[in-house]
Amino acid sequence: MTAVLFDLDGTLADTPGAITAILRRMCPLAPPDRVAASVGRPLADVFAELLVTPRDSPIVVAASAEFRALFASDVVPRAAELVFPAVRELLDRLADAGRPLAVVTSKSPAGAAEFLAAARLDQYFPVTVGYVPEVPGKPAPHQALAAARALGVDPAECVVVGDSTDDMKMADAAGIPGIGVGYGVATLAELRAAGAQHIAGTPEELFELLLPELSLSSATVPSLPEVST
Incomplete structure (x- = not known):
């Protein structure tokens, strides 16, 4: 998975x-x-x-x-009310499916932990990799690779989900497929140009990409790499 x-x-x-x-x-x-x-x-x-x-x-x-x-x-x-409505259900389904999950962010580790706790999302993420000055941040691959190591999976068996071109460039540099989400900062065209292998225009489309087995349109959703168990 x-x-x-x-x-x-x-x-x-x-x-x-x-x-x-x-x-x-x-x-x-x-x-x-x-x-x-x-x-x-x-x-x-x-x-x-x-x-x-x-x-x-x-x-x-x-x-x-x-x-x-x-x-x-x-x-x-206001963190809890700022969570995109479809995201909490998506995380519930990913957790139920046993998917390893991590957050990779340019926030400091303390800032990321504070926000995730206030948003009531911390329970989903055993691994959070925040930005520290001693380690190159996005678009360098270091944070994504650190998250994969912490989860105990090979980078090729991960996918990065992000809304910025730096997220997609980080994924590409790390050898990880990238899903660009078009409801954040960058446009869909910018995300594609930055190396996104898949595009989700809405949180609902992201659901279809990450959990195609639960989607009615699963036949049209491209497959993603599997983590060996």
Whole structure:
């Protein structure tokens, strides 16, 4: 059975709008398109670009800390209501089917754990790989490979599900099939160009791709790699 490595923001939960609002409040002079494109990237990279300053500068460190505080106060309390409606059922079905599950996110490990707990999603994920400065983040393959190792499966027996081009590039670099979801940050065309092997325009279509045996349209759904047991 396929192990599934999920991105968090924009894939499991509808947080990109809230993230963008905080970034616009903090960086009012930054071009809106650059702000929107920042969602899903490590905070140091985001503020280095938006504030045009080195990523290890005190300004970036302070901005990252301020963002985390604002996200914790403004967004985390609403975490459960931000989970995409079809996602919770999908996770229930994947868990019932015995699928190994992990989250791979550009959030810090602590930030990811806090959000998943508040969203009541932590029970589904025995493995969460957050971004740490010492390890290259997305689109490098390191986080996806670390998640596969932690789950005890070969990368070729996993699939990455994400809404950003960096998610798809990470999957490709790791030798893992990528499913791009079109209800988050990137467009379907952008996801395809970034290497997505499958596309889900809605959470319901994602259900069909990950659990075709439970879908009425399973005959039209491409097969995914199987984890040997």
